[in-house]
Amino acid sequence: MGYDEPGRESADTSSGIPASVLENVFDDPAHGEPGRDRLVVHIGWEVLLLAGLAGVAYLLWREAPDTFRGDGLRRLLVDAVVLGLLAFAAGLSLRTAAVNLAIGPVAVAAALHVAEQGDRGMPAAVGPALVAAALGGLVLALAVVVLHVPSWAASLAAGAAVVVFIEQRSAPVLPQGDYDPARDALYLAAGFAAVAVLAGLFAALRPVRRLIGRFRPVVDPARRRGALAGVVAGAALVASTVLAALAGALLGTGDAGPVAPVTGLDWTVLAVGTSLLAGTSAFGRRGGILGTLLAVSLVTLVMADLRAEDHSVSRWAVGAAALGVGLLATRLVETYGRPRAGASATDGILDPDGRISSGWAVQRADPIGEWPPALPTHHAENPVDPWNVPQWDAGRRWDSGDR
Numbered sequence: 434m435g436y437d438e439p440g441r442e443s444a445d446t447s448s449g450i451p452a453s454v455l456e457n458v459f460d461d462p463a464h465g466e467p468g469r470d471r472l473v474v475h476i477g478w479e480v481l482l483l484a485g486l487a488g489v490a491y492l493l494w495r496e497a498p499d500t501f502r503g504d505g506l507r508r509l510l511v512d513a514v515v516l517g518l519l520a521f522a523a524g525l526s527l528r529t530a531a532v533n534l535a536i537g538p539v540a541v542a543a544a545l546h547v548a549e550q551g552d553r554g555m556p557a558a559v560g561p562a563l564v565a566a567a568l569g570g571l572v573l574a575l576a577v578v579v580l581h582v583p584s585w586a587a588s589l590a591a592g593a594a595v596v597v598f599i600e601q602r603s604a605p606v607l608p609q610g611d612y613d614p615a616r617d618a619l620y621l622a623a624g625f626a627a628v629a630v631l632a633g634l635f636a637a638l639r640p641v642r643r644l645i646g647r648f649r650p651v652v653d654p655a656r657r658r659g660a661l662a663g664v665v666a667g668a669a670l671v672a673s674t675v676l677a678a679l680a681g682a683l684l685g686t687g688d689a690g691p692v693a694p695v696t697g698l699d700w701t702v703l704a705v706g707t708s709l710l711a712g713t714s715a716f717g718r719r720g721g722i723l724g725t726l727l728a729v730s731l732v733t734l735v736m737a738d739l740r741a742e743d744h745s746v747s748r749w750a751v752g753a754a755a756l757g758v759g760l761l762a763t764r765l766v767e768t769y770g771r772p773r774a775g776a777s778a779t780d781g782i783l784d785p786d787g788r789i790s791s792g793w794a795v796q797r798a799d800p801i802g803e804w805p806p807a808l809p810t811h812h813a814e815n816p817v818d819p820w821n822v823p824q825w826d827a828g829r830r831w832d833s834g835d836r
Contacts, residue, residue, distance in 0.1 A: 469639050469772060470639075470642060470718075470719060470770050470771060470772060471769065471770050471771070471772070471773075472637060472721070472722075472770070473769070474765055474766055474768075474769040474770045475712050475719075475720070475721035475722065475724065475766065475770065476721070476722075478712045478721065478724065478762055478765065478766070479712065479721050479722070479723050479724050479727055482710075482711075482712075482724065482727040482728060482731060483723075483727055485731055486727055486730055486731045486734065489731060489734045489735055489738060490734055492738055493734055493737055493738045493741060496738060496741045496742060497737075497738075497741035500737055500741065504615070506618075507615040507616075507618040507619075508615060508618075509733065509734075509737055510618040510619065510621065510622040511614050511615055511618050511621065511683065511687070511689075512733055512736075512737070513622060513625075513729055513730060513733040514614075514618075514621045514622055514625050514680075514683065515680050515683050515684060516680075516703070516704070516707065516729050516732060516733055517625045517629065517725070517726075517729040518625065518676050518677070518679055518680035518683075519536055519537070519540060519676070519677060519680045519700060519703070519704035519707075520704050520707040520708045520711070520725055520728065520729050521625075521628070521629060521632075521676055521708075521725060522536045522672070522673035522674070522676035522677050522680070522704065523536060523673070523701075523704040523705045523707070523708040524708035524711060524713045524720065524725055525669050525672055525673050525676070526584070526669050526670060526673040527705070527708055527709075527713045527714070527715065527717060527720075528636065528645050528646070528669070528713060528717060528718060528719075528720050529645050529646070529648050529665055529666045529669040529717060530584075530646065530648045530649035530650070530666065530716065530717025530718065531577055531584035531648055531666040531667075531669055531670055531717075532584055532585050532588065532705065532715075533570075533573070533584065533588045533669075533670055533673040533674065533677075534585055534588040534589045534592055534701050534705070535569075535573065535588045535589070535591040535592035535595060535674065535677075535701075536673060536674065536676075536677035536680075536700070536701055536704055537592070537677070537696070537697035537698050537699065537700030537701030537702070537703075537704065538592040538593075538595035538596050538599065538696060538697040538698065538701070539566055539569070539592075539595055539674055539677040539678055539681065539697070540677045540678065540680045540681035540684065540697055540700055541595075541599055541681060541684075541692070541694070541695060541696070541697035541700065542562075542595050542598055542599055542681065542697075543562040543566065543677070543678040543679075543680075543681030543682050543684075543685065544681040544682070544684035544685035544692045545599065545602060545606050545685065545692050545694060546558070546561070546562045546685070547559060547562060547608070547610070547681070547682045547685030547686060548606040548607065548608040548609065548610075548685035548686075548691075548692045549606055549609065550609070551608050551609040551610020551611075551612070551685065551686060552609040552610055554610070555610060555612050555682075555686070558610065558682075558685075559679075559682045562678050562681070562682060563675055563678050563679070563682075565678075566674045566675050566677065566678035567671060567674065567675050569591065569595075569674055570670050570671035570672070570673070570674030570675060571667075571671055572591075573587055573588060573591045573670050573671075573674065574666070574667030574668070574670040574671055575667070577666065577667070577670060578663035578664075578666060578667045579663075581655070581657050581663075583654075584666070584670070588670070592697075592698070592701070595697075596696050596697070599694050599695070599696065599697070600694065601694075602694035603694070604694070605691035605692060605693045605694065606685075606691060606692045606694070607691045607692075608685055608686055608687065608689070608691075608692070610686055612686050612687065613686065613687035613688060614683050614686055614687050615687055615688070621683075626726055629725045629726045629729075630722065630723060630726060632725075633720070633721060633722035633723060633724070633725065634722055636720060637722055642718065642719075643718075644661075644665060645665055645669070645718065646717050646718025646719070647659065647661060647662035647665060648662040648663070648665060648666040648717065649716060649717035649718050699747075699748040699749050699752065700748065702748070702749060702752035702753065702756065703732070703748045703751060703752035703755065704752075705752075705756065705759075706732075706751075706752040706753070706754070706755030706756035706759055707725075707728050707729055707732050707752075707755050707759075708725065708728070708759070709755065709756060709758075709759020709760060709762060709763060710724075710728040710731070710732070710755045710758055710759040710762065711724030711725045711727065711728035711729075711759075711762075712724035712728075712762050712766060713725075713759075713763075714763050714766045714767055714770075715759075715760065715763045716763070716767060719766050719767070719770050719771075720766075728755075732751060732755060735751065736751060739751075
């Protein structure tokens with residue numbers, strides 16, 4: 434079977450059937466519309482994000498050029514990585530249609546733990562936080578997948594449980610360790626950018642795109658989506674929780690200042706809003722390639738510009754604005770990103786006259802008329818000799834000489 438790259442038609446070497454047609458044959462309509470999602474809408478949206486990023490960067494350069502030099506640039510990159518990890522975690526759970534609203538409280542709890550235990554060394558401080566996050570994410574995943582309950586409700590309950598842990602502290606915690614992530618800001622930012630772009634490219638592949646979106650409801654949201662869909666959604670919930678803990682570990686180190694024991698839900702709103710702003714659909718499955726990197730950079734620069742202009746920076750306000758624009762992006766993505774209307778599992782295979790589009794002719798059978806009866810009609814008055822039936826007698830007898 435020939436391999437069909439996006440936008441190209443290749444034919445099977447043995448049958449001449451286009452590979453795109455064969456791909457649609459094996460689509461399961463129970464897991465979404467057959468056909469390839471259109472990425473043009475994502476590219477267009479990312480061009481708009483890039484234009485907005487350039488405009489905000491220019492304004493910030495005019496207002497506070499030191500932001501792009503020396504310590505200012507390193508601090509900016511660390512802020513971008515923290516928000517990027519949270520937005521990546523939110524986007525990962527959104528793409529699998531199992532949004533994780535506990536990422537903000539998890540990040541604050543990890544920041545408090547690392548700030549308190551930082552004098553023991555980063556591995557000793559971060560390790561337990563990541564293990565606890567993985568175990569908590571696994572419990573959340575089991576609740577969502579086994580009980581098949583809405584992930585937003587289950588993760589909100591998990592976030593509330595984490596807030597109980599946070600409220601055990603009555604005062605801000607000053608970081609005790611000597612590690613400053615600003616020293617490695619360039620490497621951290623480059624690593625995040627590479628992971629975000631590679632993940633976007635990987636998720637653009639059609640098999641991967643359909644795999645990560647299998648948990649997305651098709652008919653009834655309460656119906657189970659199968660074991661594979663549950664495994665993918667569960668893995669995304671665990672991974673997103675661990676990523677949130679990594680972001681919190683960066684918040685609890687260096688010169689970022691004392692870590693306040695807050696709920697962290699403002700971080701959740703900001704992260705989910707940034708992910709939606711990146712072009713990730715709120716319904717799951719669909720998303721762009723460079724959107725996460727561009728949206729994180731844009732939101733980070735907007736917050737830096739507000740600080741440069743001596744405005745109060747509220748994560749609630751910025752997150753609400755990002756959510757509003759992100760929901761508009763979701764509507765665009767769902768309207769123009771789905772497979773073309775009318776696509777089906779057999780679309781393009783059978784023509785109305787019964788011919789396969791590859792040129793194979795499969796003629797429909799002509800309608801069958803009435804067959805003559807095998808035996809003549811019997812009448813009680815004149816019984817018919819079965820050995821003297823005209824249809825059976827072709828002018829020969831079994832004992833004729835020419836047999």
